[in-house]
Amino acid sequence: MxxxxxxxxxxxxxxxxxxxxxxxxxxxxxxxxxxxxxxxxxxxxxxxxxxxxxxxxxxxxxxxxxxxxxxxxxxxxxxxxxxxxxxxxxxxxxxxxxxNGQSINLSQGLKFAGVTSRDALKIRAHHSGAKLIFAQTFPTGTHAMWLYYWLAAQGIHPLNDVESVVVPPPQMLAHLKARRIDGFCVGEPWAAHAVEEQQGYTLATSQSIWPDHxxxxxxxxxxxxxxxxxxxxxxxxxxxxxxxxxxxxxxxxxxxxxxxxxxxxxxxxxxxxxxxxxxxxQDGLGYAWQDxxxxxxxxxxxxxxxxxxxxxxxxxxxxxxxxxxxxxxxxxxxxxxxxxxxxxxxxxxxxxxxxxxxxxxxxxxxxxxxGSDPIGYAHSFAIDALVDSSAVAL
The missing domain is CATH 3.40.190.10 (Periplasmic binding protein-like II)
Structure with a gap:
């Protein structure tokens, strides 16, 4: 046709x-x-x-x-x-x-506390009293899934070790400035804007989680x-x-x-x-690159x-x-x-x-x-929250 x-x-x-x-x-x-x-x-x-x-x-x-x-x-x-x-x-x-084109940013407070690497974030998540609060944009959305996947890949359970809240994309920077959240996963330009405003830094891009996702x-x-x-x-x-x-x-x-x-x-x-x-x-930590x-x-x-x-x-x-x-x-x-x-x-x-x-x-x-074995893939992760429906009382 x-x-x-x-x-x-x-x-x-x-x-x-x-x-x-x-x-x-x-x-x-x-x-x-x-x-x-x-x-x-x-x-x-x-x-x-x-x-x-x-x-x-x-x-x-x-x-x-x-x-x-x-x-x-x-x-x-x-x-x-x-x-x-x-x-x-x-x-x-x-x-x-x-x-591609999404980012995970952390707050200036974490930057000043020396949490500027994945290892430092893991230590902070596991060994400090109050849970860090991360924002994503929708419970089943891409940003929630990138955030969860990335945290789990660092050995941080996204549902147990940190708190997750929903914030609309254009409001992310305001929440970061007000110290209501410690970090977020969002699409551009809001991650770049946070770096430009010196209100946070980019610790990971979504394409570093899954190239060409x-x-x-x-x-x-x-x-x-x-x-x-x-x-x-x-x-x-x-x-x-x-x-x-x-x-x-x-x-x-x-x-x-x-x-x-x-x-x-x-x-x-x-x-x-x-x-x-x-x-x-530019990540807000002094590093610049062409992705x-x-x-x-x-x-x-x-x-x-x-x-x-x-x-x-x-x-x-x-x-x-x-x-x-x-x-x-x-x-x-x-x-x-x-x-x-x-x-x-x-x-x-x-x-x-x-x-x-x-x-x-x-x-x-x-x-x-x-895509060849979705059941096997879904059940293959060391960090998850799988529910065995046969064990759930109805």
């Missing part, structure tokens, strides 16, 4: 779509698609609606107030499984929006796809083209960073957005594929941390949520390669994840 055929015979059922986003750098491709002519090319008008928190965005997706949204990968699967305070609802992931997705309810398959496909095509545009060259990245800094989008200083957008990092796995939006299509193995991974972590009492039908659920056929139609129509639905990666603890 060619791009021309799609535009002529498969016109969008719904031409004006309300698209939610959170004030984060990785909303870039959705914002560019809506504002730089990519959506209009496919017969769509995208009304961008910035949301205050992931919980608000989720609720508006479920109510139909939003048609689709820049979403946390784990949030979509959490709703699918009825976790995190919302009723179980069939959900859909249309495409990946980005890889899945991050935000274009999510919606499954009902929206069923009612509006042509609109959903057109939306994928528009955001795919925007993603390709951003990653095409540095000039496009710079112009996108300037766009994002505007009051309607991130409302944050360009100086906090642009460097890490380009992969330039080998920077925030990216397209990667010749490798970023945007809704890999089955990516979706399955989040469910293994829900099982690991006791959010699920039993092992679900990992592959069956991933095949239901990941819109592989629709994505392939959109990608092939605009000449973007569609990779295999499973991919293999090595994470920070040396474990290989390839």
């Amino acid at each position: 060619s791009e021309h055929d799609i535009r002529r015979s498969d016109a969008p059922e719904k031409r004006v779509l309300n698209i939610g986003f959170i004030a984060l750098t990785d909303a870039a491709s959705v914002i560019v698609a809506a504002t730089q002519g990519f959506a209009e090319k496919y017969g769509l008008t995208l009304n961008l609606q910035r949301q205050a928190s992931w919980a608000t965005l989720r609720d508006k997706l479920l109510s139909g107030e939003l048609d689709a949204a820049h979403s946390l990968y784990g949030m979509i699967y959490g709703v699918q499984l009825g976790l995190g305070g919302a009723p179980a609802t069939d959900m859909a992931i249309l495409m990946g929006l980005n890889q 899945p991050e935000k997705v274009l999510g919606c309810t499954h009902a929206f796809v069923e009612r509006n398959p042509n609109s959903a496909r057109a939306l994928i095509m528009a955001v795919l083209e925007a993603s390709r545009f951003i990653d095409q060259n540095e000039e496009n990245k710079l112009s996108t960073a300037r766009l994002l800094s505007g009051q309607a989008y991130l409302d944050a200083p360009l100086s906090a957005i642009q460097p890490r957008f380009l992969g330039h990092y 080998a796995h920077p925030l990216r939006f397209h990667g010749e299509g490798a970023v945007n594929m809704p890999y089955l193995s990516d979706g399955i991974w989040f469910m293994t972590q829900f099982r690991r941390w006791g959010l699920l009492r039993d092992d679900p039908d990992y592959l069956g659920l991933a095949n239901q949520v990941q819109q592989l056929e629709l994505y392939a139609q959109a990608a092939e129509a605009i000449g973007i390669q569609v990779p295999d639905a499973m991919r293999s990666s090595q994470l920070i603890d040396g474990k290989i994840w390839d």
